[in-house]
Amino acid sequence: MSVETVEGSAAPTPKRGVSILFGLTLLGLLLALWLALGLATNAFWTPNNISNLLRQGAMTAILAVGQTFVIITAGIDLSVGAVVGFTSVIVAWLLAAGVPLWLAVVATLLIGVLIGVFHAFGIVRMGLPPFIITLATLTSLRGIGLLITNGSTISITNEAFTNFSRADFLGIPSLFWMVIVVAIPAYVFLHLSRFGRYLFAVGSNREAARLSGVNVDRTIYLAYILSSTCAAFVGLLLASRIGIGNATQAEGWELQAIASSVIGGTSLFGAVGSVHGPLLGAFILATINNGANLLNVNSFWQRIITGLLIIVIVYFDQLRRRGSR
Amino acid sequence: MTRGALRAATGLDATAGGEEQAVAALHSEEGNMTGLHEISHRRDTELKTAVPKGEPILELRGLQKNYGAVQALKPASITFLSGEIHAIVGENGAGKSTLIKLLTGVIPRTAGEVRWCGEPVRLASPNEAIARGINAVHQEVVLCPHLSVAANMFLGDEMKRNGLMRKRAMTGAAQGVLDDLGFNLPADATLGTLTIGQQQLVATARAAMRGTRFLIFDEPTAYLTRQESTQLFRLIRRLQNEGVTIVYISHRLEEVFELADRVSVLRDGTHVGTRLIGETNEAELIALMINRTIEQIYHKEHFPFGETIVETRGLTGPGFSDVSLSVRSGEIVGLYGLIGAGRSEFALGLYGRHPISAGEVYWQGKKVEIGNERNAMALGIALAPESRRDQGLCLNLPIGLNINLPVFRKLTRGLTINRAEEAANADRQIRDLQIKTPSRRVLASAMSGGNQQKIVIGKWLSHGAKLFIFDEPTVGVDVGTKAEIYRLFARLLEQGAGIILISSYLPEVYELADRLHVFRQGRLVASHDYRAASHEEVLAQAINA
Ligand SMILES: Nc1ncnc2c1ncn2[C@@H]1O[C@H](COP(=O)(O)OP(=O)(O)OP(=O)(O)O)[C@@H](O)[C@H]1O
Numbered sequence: 009m010s011v012e013t014v015e016g017s018a019a020p021t022p023k024r025g026v027s028i029l030f031g032l033t034l035l036g037l038l039l040a041l042w043l044a045l046g047l048a049t050n051a052f053w054t055p056n057n058i059s060n061l062l063r064q065g066a067m068t069a070i071l072a073v074g075q076t077f078v079i080i081t082a083g084i085d086l087s088v089g090a091v092v093g094f095t096s097v098i099v100a101w102l103l104a105a106g107v108p109l110w111l112a113v114v115a116t117l118l119i120g121v122l123i124g125v126f127h128a129f130g131i132v133r134m135g136l137p138p139f140i141i142t143l144a145t146l147t148s149l150r151g152i153g154l155l156i157t158n159g160s161t162i163s164i165t166n167e168a169f170t171n172f173s174r175a176d177f178l179g180i181p182s183l184f185w186m187v188i189v190v191a192i193p194a195y196v197f198l199h200l201s202r203f204g205r206y207l208f209a210v211g212s213n214r215e216a217a218r219l220s221g222v223n224v225d226r227t228i229y230l231a232y233i234l235s236s237t238c239a240a241f242v243g244l245l246l247a248s249r250i251g252i253g254n255a256t257q258a259e260g261w262e263l264q265a266i267a268s269s270v271i272g273g274t275s276l277f278g279a280v281g282s283v284h285g286p287l288l289g290a291f292i293l294a295t296i297n298n299g300a301n302l303l304n305v306n307s308f309w310q311r312i313i314t315g316l317l318i319i320v321i322v323y324f325d326q327l328r329r330r331g332s333r
Numbered sequence: 334m335t336r337g338a339l340r341a342a343t344g345l346d347a348t349a350g351g352e353e354q355a356v357a358a359l360h361s362e363e364g365n366m367t368g369l370h371e372i373s374h375r376r377d378t379e380l381k382t383a384v385p386k387g388e389p390i391l392e393l394r395g396l397q398k399n400y401g402a403v404q405a406l407k408p409a410s411i412t413f414l415s416g417e418i419h420a421i422v423g424e425n426g427a428g429k430s431t432l433i434k435l436l437t438g439v440i441p442r443t444a445g446e447v448r449w450c451g452e453p454v455r456l457a458s459p460n461e462a463i464a465r466g467i468n469a470v471h472q473e474v475v476l477c478p479h480l481s482v483a484a485n486m487f488l489g490d491e492m493k494r495n496g497l498m499r500k501r502a503m504t505g506a507a508q509g510v511l512d513d514l515g516f517n518l519p520a521d522a523t524l525g526t527l528t529i530g531q532q533q534l535v536a537t538a539r540a541a542m543r544g545t546r547f548l549i550f551d552e553p554t555a556y557l558t559r560q561e562s563t564q565l566f567r568l569i570r571r572l573q574n575e576g577v578t579i580v581y582i583s584h585r586l587e588e589v590f591e592l593a594d595r596v597s598v599l600r601d602g603t604h605v606g607t608r609l610i611g612e613t614n615e616a617e618l619i620a621l622m623i624n625r626t627i628e629q630i631y632h633k634e635h636f637p638f639g640e641t642i643v644e645t646r647g648l649t650g651p652g653f654s655d656v657s658l659s660v661r662s663g664e665i666v667g668l669y670g671l672i673g674a675g676r677s678e679f680a681l682g683l684y685g686r687h688p689i690s691a692g693e694v695y696w697q698g699k700k701v702e703i704g705n706e707r708n709a710m711a712l713g714i715a716l717a718p719e720s721r722r723d724q725g726l727c728l729n730l731p732i733g734l735n736i737n738l739p740v741f742r743k744l745t746r747g748l749t750i751n752r753a754e755e756a757a758n759a760d761r762q763i764r765d766l767q768i769k770t771p772s773r774r775v776l777a778s779a780m781s782g783g784n785q786q787k788i789v790i791g792k793w794l795s796h797g798a799k800l801f802i803f804d805e806p807t808v809g810v811d812v813g814t815k816a817e818i819y820r821l822f823a824r825l826l827e828q829g830a831g832i833i834l835i836s837s838y839l840p841e842v843y844e845l846a847d848r849l850h851v852f853r854q855g856r857l858v859a860s861h862d863y864r865a866a867s868h869e870e871v872l873a874q875a876i877n878a
C-alpha cells in the first residue's frame with residue numbers, strides 16, 4: 009500500500025504482490041458488504057439507493073484523498089470538516105451577492121488554497137505542530153462562518169448550481185464523477201510524478217530529503233494546499249447537494265476522512281499511503297452507514313461498528329507489514 | 334526508532350512504539366532500588382555461580398534465521414567460551430547483526446538451539462536476555478535522543494525511592510560510571526545533542542554497568558576516533574578481567590588481532606570457521622570472508638590536478654571557524670580530526686545546510702553564495718552525510734526511491750517520472766556497488782548496516798557532481814567493498830571530479846588524501862601533502878598533545 013505498489017515496472021516481487029493483495033482485500037471487503045446487504049435487504053440494490061450511496065461516499069472519498077497527502081508527510085489536517093462547512097457558506101454568500109457562478113466557484117476554491125497556505129505557513133515558518141494549527145482553524149473557521157451567516161443558513165437559489173448534484177451522467181451520479189475527476193490527477197501526482205515521491209521522502213525522513221535536494225518546505229505547502237482545496241471542493245459539492253450554506257455542516261467529517269485514509273492503508277507515522285486505498289476506505293464506510301440505515305440499525309451502533317472496523321483493518325494491515333520480521 | 338530497537342533499548346517487551354513508551358518505562362518497573370554499587374555487586378554474586386574460564390558459556394546449535402525468503406543466518410553452530418574475547422567477522426549482510434539480535438532476544442529465531450551455561454534457553458525477549466546477563470551494544474544506536482545521558486543509561490532499571498525516580502542520584506551515578514570508564518561525557522546532557530560516536534559510548538557504558546556476563550559489541554568503533562577506540566579497548570579488557578565474555582564484531586581486522594582471543598567468520602549467512610587468533614592472519618580471514626583475495630585495500634591512483642573546483646576563504650559557521658582550503662579536480666582532500674572537531678559541520682556549511690556567518694566560497698573561481706542545499710546541488714556539489722539513519726536514508730522507503738531521490742528532476746519527462754529510467758538507475762547503482770538485495774523495491778530498513786551505507790553513496794553517483802563530499806563513507810563497510818569504494822573514488826577523480834573525504838579512521842585519509850587537513854575544535858590546524866607527516870604527528874595535531 010505504499011509507493012512500492014507503483015514504483016518501477018515489470019517483474020512482480022513479493023513486496024509488490026503483498027501490497028496489491030491488500031488493495032484487493034479492501035475491494036473484496038467492499039464487494040462482500042454489497043453482496044451481503046443485497047441478500048439482507050431488498051432496498052439495497054435499487055438504483056435510488058446505489059446513487060445515494062455513491063453520493064454519500066463521494067464527498068468523504070475526496071476529503072480522504074486530500075487528507076492522505078498530508079498524512080504521508082507525517083502530518084494531519086483536522087480542519088477539513090470545518091473547511092467544508094465554511095466554504096459552503098462562502099459560495100452561498102457569493103451567489104446570494106450576485107457573483108457569477110463560475111467566479112463564485114473559483115473564488116471558493118481559492119479560499120481553500122489560502123487556508124492550506126496558512127496551515128503550511130504555521131507549520132513551516134512558525135514551527136507549530138500540524139495537529140495544533142489545523143485544530144485552531146477547525147474552531148475558528150466554524151466561528152467565522154457563523155459570524156458571516158449570523159448563526160443561520162444562506163439558501164442558494166441558483167438552479168444550475170443546485171441541479172448539479174442531482175444530475176446523472178451516463179447513469180452515474182455527477183458527484184461520483186467528481187471523485188474520478190479528483191482521483192485521476194491525484195494518482196498521477198502521488199504515484200507518477202516526482203512530487204509524490206517527495207511527499208513520501210519528507211514523511212519518512214525530512215533531513216535526508218532536504219540533504220537530497222528536496223524542497224521540504226514547498227512539499228509541505230503542497231500537501232496542505234491540496235488537502236484544503238479538496239475540502240473546499242467538497243464544500244461546493246455539499247452546498248450544491250443541500251442547497252444551503254451552513255457553517256455547522258460537515259461536523260466530524262475530518263474524522264471520517266482520516267478513518268477512510270487509515271482503513272485504506274495509510275500510516276499515521278507517514279511515508280505509507282496511496283490514492284486508491286482511501287477511496288476504497290471511504291466507500292466501505294459509506295456502505296456501512298448506508299446498510300445500517302437500511303437495516304434500521306441504531307445510528308449509535310453505526311459509530312461503534314466503524315470504530316471496530318478501523319481497529320480490525322489496521323491491525324491486520326500491521327500484521328502484514330510486520331510479517332517479514 | 335523501530336519497535337524492536339526500542340525494545341532492545343529499554344529491555345521491555347512493549348507493544349506500542351514511540352518515545353512515550355520509553356518514558357513510561359522510566360516510571361514503571363516496581364521497586365528495587367538499584368544503585369551503581371548494587372549493580373556491580375549483582376555482577377559479583379552472579380559470577381560466583383558462573384562457568385569457569387575457558388568452559389563453554391554459550392553454545393549455538395544449528396541456530397537459524399529467515400526473513401521471509403531471505404536466509405539471513407543459515408544453521409550455525411558456534412561455541413563461546415567463558416571469559417574470552419570472541420571476534421566475529423564477515424562481509425556486509427553476512428548475518429553478524431542477525432546473530433546478535435537472536436542472542437539478545439530482539440528477533441525470534443527460525444530454528445535451532447541456544448544453550449546458556451549448559452541449559453537450552455528460549456531468549457524470546459530482550460528482557461530474558463538481560464535477565465540472564467546477555468547484553469549488547471547494537472550497530473545502530475538504539476537509545477532515546479530526547480532523554481538525558483543518565484536517563485538513557487538507567488532506562489528500564491531506574492533508581493527509585495517510594496516509586497519516585499531519584500533523578501539527581503542517577504545523574505551522579507551515571508557521571509561516576511562515565512568518568513570511571515574514562516569517557517569524557519556529561520551525564521546531564523540530552524543524548525540527541527551528542528555526536529553518534531559519543532552516543533555509542535553512552536550505549537557502551539549502559540551495557541557495561543548492567544549485570545552483564547556476556548557482552549556483545551556490534552561494530553562499536555565505526556564512528557569512533559582512535560583516541561575513543563583506545564578508551565573502549567581498555568574498557569573491554571577490563572570487563573574481560575572481571576570475567577565477562579565478550580563478542581566483538583568489526584570490519585577492522587587490525588582491531589580483531591589487537592583484541593580477540595578467537596575469531597569466527599561468517600559468509601553469506603554460513604559459519605565458515607573459527608580460528609585461534611595466534612593461528613591465523615589477515616589474509617586467511619579475508620579469504621574466508623569473501624572467498625577471494627585482495628592485494629590492496631587502499632587503491633591510490635594519482636591523477637594530474639586540474640583547475641580549482643572550490644575554494645573557501647575564512648569560512649565560518651556553527652561549529653567551525655576560519656576554514657580556508659581548496660579542492661582541485663583530480664584531488665582527494667582529506668579532513669581528519671576527533672569527533673566533534675567541526676569537519677562535518679564545515680561540510681554542511683559548505684553544502685548550504687548550515688548558515689555561513691563569515692568568509693567566502695569560490696566555485697571555479699567565481700564567488701558564490703550557496704545558501705541552501707538545492708543551490709549546492711545545482712552548482713555540482715554532492716554530500717554523502719555522516720549519519721545514514723538521521724541524514725542519509727529514508728529507512729521505511731524502498732532502496733530504489735532512496736537512490737533516485739536526488740535525481741528525480743532528471744528522471745522527469747513532462748509531468749511524470751520515466752519509470753524505465755528510474756528503475757535502470759536504481760538497478761545500476763545496486764549492481765555497481767554490489768548492494769545485497771533481491772530487488773530495488775525492498776525497504777532500506779531491511780538492509781544490513783554496510784549495505785545501507787552503500788545506498789547513501791550510490792544515490793549521489795548519477796547526479797553528475799563535480800565535488801563529492803564523503804563524510805565517513807566506509808563506516809560499517811566490509812573490506813572487499815571498501816576496496817571497491819576506493820576504486821570508485823579513483824573513477825570519479827579520473828572523470829575530473831574533486832573529493833573531500835572526511836574520516837575518523839586515520840589510515841583511510843592518510844593513504845588516500847592528496848592533501849590532508851587536520852581539524853581541532855572547529856579550526857583547521859595543520860595541513861600535509863600526501864604522506865608528508867607520520868601518523869603520530871597527525872594524531873598529535875588532532876588532539877593537541
Ligand atoms: N528486517 C529484515 N527483513 C529482511 N531482511 C533482512 C532484515 N534484516 C536483515 N535482513 C537481511 O539479512 C541479511 C543479514 O543481515 P545482517 O544485518 O545480519 O548483516 P551484517 O552481517 O550485520 O552486515 P553489516 O556488516 O553490513 O552490518 C542481509 O541480507 C539483510 O539484507
Ligand SMILES: [Mg+2]
Nearest residue numbers: 430472781782
Ligand atoms: Mg550489521
